Amino acid sequence: MGENTDLAWRFEEHRPRLRAVAYRMLGSLGEAEDAVQETWLRLSRAEPEEIRNLGGWLTTVVGRVCLNQLRSRTARREEPLHGEDGRVRLPDPVVSRVSGPDPEEEALFADEVGLALMIVLDTLAPAERLAFVLHDLFAVPFEDVAEVLGRTEASSRQLASRARRRVRAAAPAPNGDGDAARRGEVVAAFLAAARGGDLDALVAVLDPDVVARSDGGGLRPSVLRRGATTVASQAVVFARLAEAALPVLVNGTPGVVALAEGRVISVMSFTVRGRRITSLDILTDPTRLSHLTPETLTT
Numbered sequence: 450m451g452e453n454t455d456l457a458w459r460f461e462e463h464r465p466r467l468r469a470v471a472y473r474m475l476g477s478l479g480e481a482e483d484a485v486q487e488t489w490l491r492l493s494r495a496e497p498e499e500i501r502n503l504g505g506w507l508t509t510v511v512g513r514v515c516l517n518q519l520r521s522r523t524a525r526r527e528e529p530l531h532g533e534d535g536r537v538r539l540p541d542p543v544v545s546r547v548s549g550p551d552p553e554e555e556a557l558f559a560d561e562v563g564l565a566l567m568i569v570l571d572t573l574a575p576a577e578r579l580a581f582v583l584h585d586l587f588a589v590p591f592e593d594v595a596e597v598l599g600r601t602e603a604s605s606r607q608l609a610s611r612a613r614r615r616v617r618a619a620a621p622a623p624n625g626d627g628d629a630a631r632r633g634e635v636v637a638a639f640l641a642a643a644r645g646g647d648l649d650a651l652v653a654v655l656d657p658d659v660v661a662r663s664d665g666g667g668l669r670p671s672v673l674r675r676g677a678t679t680v681a682s683q684a685v686v687f688a689r690l691a692e693a694a695l696p697v698l699v700n701g702t703p704g705v706v707a708l709a710e711g712r713v714i715s716v717m718s719f720t721v722r723g724r725r726i727t728s729l730d731i732l733t734d735p736t737r738l739s740h741l742t743p744e745t746l747t748t
Contacts, residue, residue, distance in 0.1 A: 456497055460489055463504055466587075467511045473582045474515035476540030476567050484514045505593065512583050513597045519575035538671060539664040539732050540567040542716050544706065545698040546746055563700045564718045564730040568662070569619045573612050580605050581612035632721045633696070633703040639719070639726060640696075640705055642681075643688040651681035656725040666734030680729065690714070697746055706746060713741040 467488060471481035488511040500506045542564055570578055576598055583589035583597070584605075595605040635654060642650035655677040664671045674680050688694075691707035691714065698704060699718040707715040716738065720728040732738065 456492065457489075459503060460492060460507070463507050466504070467507055470508060470511050470582065470587055471515050472541075472543075473567070473570060473586060474512065474578060475518060476571055478541045478543070480518060484511055484518065487514045505589070508583070508587060508589055509593050509597050512579055512589070512594075516575055516579050516597065519578065538571070539662060539730055540564060540571065541737060542699045542704075542718060542730075542732055543701075544704070544716055544741060544746065545701075547696050547698060547703075549698070563702055563720065565720050565728055566616065567700075568730070569616050572619070573615065576600075577608050577612040577615075580609035581616065584609050585613060629703065631724070632719070635721045635724055635726060636703040636705065636719050637696070639684070640688075640694055643684040644694070646685050646688075648678075648681050648685065651684055652677045654724075654726060655680055656722065656727040659725075659727055659729070661729040661731065663731040664734055666736055668735075669733060687715070695743065695746055706741065706743075708743055711743065713738045713743070716741070 467485045471484040475481050583594050591602045591605050595602045638654050657677050659680050661674045661680045693708045695706045697706050705717045706713055715733045718730040719726050
């Protein structure tokens with residue numbers, strides 16, 4: 450009993466890192482928790498004395514569990530659709546109070562993994578995603594990555610390199626100049642203009658090539674819109690549907706939660722460059738929003 454208790458305690462020390470790995474691999478908070486639990490089950494069946502580096506062992510195991518899940522998605526043709534008919538499935542956002550995330554939430558996006566980057570990760574092949582996430586984001590040696598993938602070290606390096614090029618080409622760098630207050634001002638200006646129906650003010654705060662992605666789940670198909678005028682018009686329409694809006698942090702950056710009839714109807718994440726919004730990611734899927742309440746985001 451004592452050994453099991455000690456092992457469980459040691460596992461809990463690594464849980465935040467394991468959740469962070471699984472979240473980046475799967476883009477789903479629920480599936481990430483399942484992957485972490487499966488990792489614990491595998492540890493409980495292992496011989497602890499044969500594990501020389503528990504942290505490294507757990508990281509590679511959770512990576513293998515996530516890789517299997519990604520491959521299963523592909524086999525069932527459940528992989529997200531990106532760019533096909535303008536549709537995109539957004540990863541689960543990590544929504545926190547503006548006063549700051551709790552330590553577990555912060556661990557999920559400590560390296561500024563915003564929704565924009567998570568969307569790009571979803572476009573990678575499972576092996577590419579694993580090589581990039583484990584090596585580039587969590588500094589796992591290619592020797593260990595190769596073991597998880599069942600490939601050579603050279604092949605694993607090539608996968609990570611290919612993924613890195615795609616990420617750099619498609620994902621924006623960390624928001625702005627690092628000034629969170631300035632980014633918050635831009636988001637506040639957007640919100641005020643949208644609620645006031647001021648199209649000119651909205652266009653002024655949007656990049657001319659802004660991209661807005663909206664994911665409504667199975668009952669409300671996803672939509673992708675481009676261009677400041679188009680996005681501004683839709684923002685005004687949507688603002689009229691919301692009774693109130695709360696400033697929040699979405700994956701650590703300024704965002705907005707819209708409320709109607711006392712419940713959350715959307716979460717908006719913004720990417721800001723040079724005091725203009727270059728992309729908006731909007732989750733309106735009621736199933737994935739059901740765990741959010743105004744009380745948890747304001748207290």
